Amino acid sequence: MSKSTKKKADVVYKEEPVFFKFSSTLRIHGDGMDIDEISKTLGLTPTHSHRKGELRAPSQKPWRDDSWHYTAPVDRERPLHEHIMALWDAVRPHIPYLRGLKSKFHVDVFNGYRSNSSTAGFEVDHRCLGLFAELEIPFGVSVIIS
Numbered sequence: 001m002s003k004s005t006k007k008k009a010d011v012v013y014k015e016e017p018v019f020f021k022f023s024s025t026l027r028i029h030g031d032g033m034d035i036d037e038i039s040k041t042l043g044l045t046p047t048h049s050h051r052k053g054e055l056r057a058p059s060q061k062p063w064r065d066d067s068w069h070y071t072a073p074v075d076r077e078r079p080l081h082e083h084i085m086a087l088w089d090a091v092r093p094h095i096p097y098l099r100g101l102k103s104k105f106h107v108d109v110f111n112g113y114r115s116n117s118s119t120a121g122f123e124v125d126h127r128c129l130g131l132f133a134e135l136e137i138p139f140g141v142s143v144i145i146s
Helices: 035-042 080-101 126-135
Strands: 020-030 048-050 066-071 106-115 142-145
Touching: 020 080, 035 066, 035 080, 066 080, 080 106, 080 126, 106 126
Parallel strands: 106 142
Antiparallel strands: 020 066, 020 106, 048 066
């Protein structure tokens, strides 16, 4: 073997530190939403909102519907149940209002999990699941391994 040839076993890969990131966002989408009324009724400032027809960015297509999002103000490195509980605590007094919005708009909770570990997992405290039961929506998690 020449000096310039390396065997596969000689290659050392630098491992990245393993990370886990979570989020939980209440999302309301539809046509003709009164974004200000939703904010006022819930007593929350949306972390994202847009109106149908607004441009996402100069080179992109406009939004297809109105949208109101509220992401729980929890550090992304904290476990998923802390994100969900913060969201649950923020909207708990307004569950009837949110269920009523479901007759006109799409209401869901987007939960996100991102990691660079393909062999790790997570769990969710049973107390968090009340949010989904009360809103009568499915519990789901978007999983991204990078």
